[in-house]
Amino acid sequence: MSTKAAETDAWGFPQGAWHATQPAARFQQTTEEKDADRDLKWARMLHPTKGFSGVPTAVLKRRWRKGVPRGWRRAAWPELMDHGPAEFKTAAGLRQITYQSLVNSPPSSYDEVIEKDVVRTFPRHARFATAVADGGRSAGGDDEAAAISSLRRILRAYAALDKECGYCQGMNYVAGLLLLACDSASRSPNDPSASSDAADDEERCFWLLVATARGPRTRLRDLYLPSMVGCRRALYAYEAFLRKLRPKLAAHLERENVQPAMYATHWFVTVFAAQFPAPFAARAWDRFLAEGWKPVYQIGVALLAARERELLALDFEGLMGALRRLPETVDVERTLGLALRLRLKTSDVRDVEKRFGDDVKPQDL
Structure with missing residues (x-):
């Protein structure tokens, strides 16, 4: 291995760039090991001209949720989309x-x-x-x-x-x-x-x-329109799902006047690409491209749920500090696993987003 390769991780970032915590470092190592094991499975699934044709949906879904290997995202991401x-x-x-x-x-x-x-x-x-x-x-x-x-x-x-x-x-x-x-x-x-x-x-x-x-599934441009309707919709839905899935934590944040827009805007505007470890962001995108916004909301709630006990003990200043540090201290494996276990249906997302559409005023768009 060359000295340059030894100094960077699989994504090309300096070794340790994302490793503010031991869980993040462990995730980076285990991800690279798992990618090597899964590589041949993806080679058998993804045909160069037929895509995932013939692969049972349940099998494909299970595998993208475990994470697309680093070396296959270039080919797999367009194929996972509803409209590549x-x-x-x-x-x-x-x-x-x-x-x-x-x-x-x-x-x-x-x-x-x-x-x-x-x-x-x-x-x-x-x-x-x-x-x-x-x-x-x-x-x-x-x-x-x-x-x-x-x-x-x-x-x-x-x-x-x-x-x-x-x-x-x-x-x-x-x-x-x-x-x-x-x-x-x-x-x-x-x-x-x-x-x-x-x-x-x-x-x-x-x-x-x-x-x-x-x-139609990802609708990323809605985040960037002058009205930022997509960002407002994402924050609205996220707050609704935080109340639904973690009511005690949501109530505590509301009592301390901590609003989602204060800490989560950049999560949704970049779908976790800006401040989070690249392997974490890529895993979020594996699901985002294949499933749409449901996993984005699940991951957003899971980021807080994974630290719920700590957050419940903090006041406004403590909460804001902890939430700002979340990207660099995230326990990646635990958070992604917890996101998968949060019970949220695609119909729930449709209902909440429709409610946002009903509530927003035409002059606000």
Whole structure:
């Protein structure tokens, strides 16, 4: 193993970057071990042209909930979606639009904030770390990190494609996570799909972002519309499910005037991609792409439920401190396991989101 490889984890972050707690370090190690064991199972399930055709739904569901191996996410994530990139492009009439034409679009009003946000995205990752000039922009030039250049092009292209939505802070972390997942260098040796280069990975990431943003199950773009209706809906639903699933904890937070918007907004705006360990975020996305928003709410509640006894003993200041530290102190395995055990139906999510729609005023949209 090279010295550089030994200094980074499977995601390319410095060893220990996410390991603020022993449970997080243990999760990282066991995840890599399990990925090796599961790799051949996914090779047998995922056909390069037929996808998961013929795989019993119960088997597939059990395996994505255990976690898609790191080397298979590039191939598996589009196939797990109800409308993957290829199907979405056809359904949305985007077959005639090329990624390169969007990249070459004229400058827009979003360019300045995109420039500032790309250098804030995963700065500890070697592929994203880059020199920063005055004004918080990338210094550019030959030394600019490759992923920064790709991320800039992806975000500018999305803003050009979806003019109503444009660009909103938080999209950079989502696109950054997708870039890491789409990296062909991390592809499983058992993946028979054609080899590709960084340009292909970049375009694959872009269309996966588009499909996730506009797909009916994931509806990610709702988070970034000027009204932020998706974020408000997510916080509304999360609070409802916290009351339903952990009523004592929800009541304590309400007594201390701790509202979900104070600590959970970034969870939902990035679907855990921004501040949480990359392996944790990827596991959340395994379920998000396959199941929609139900697992996002389950994981959100589980993050607090896993620390319920501690949180119940804290006042406002203590609660805010503990909640701010959650991403770096999360017990990943325990939290994800608890999320699966929380009893929540897809119909529950539909009912609560409908109630939000009934309550929101047209002028607020």
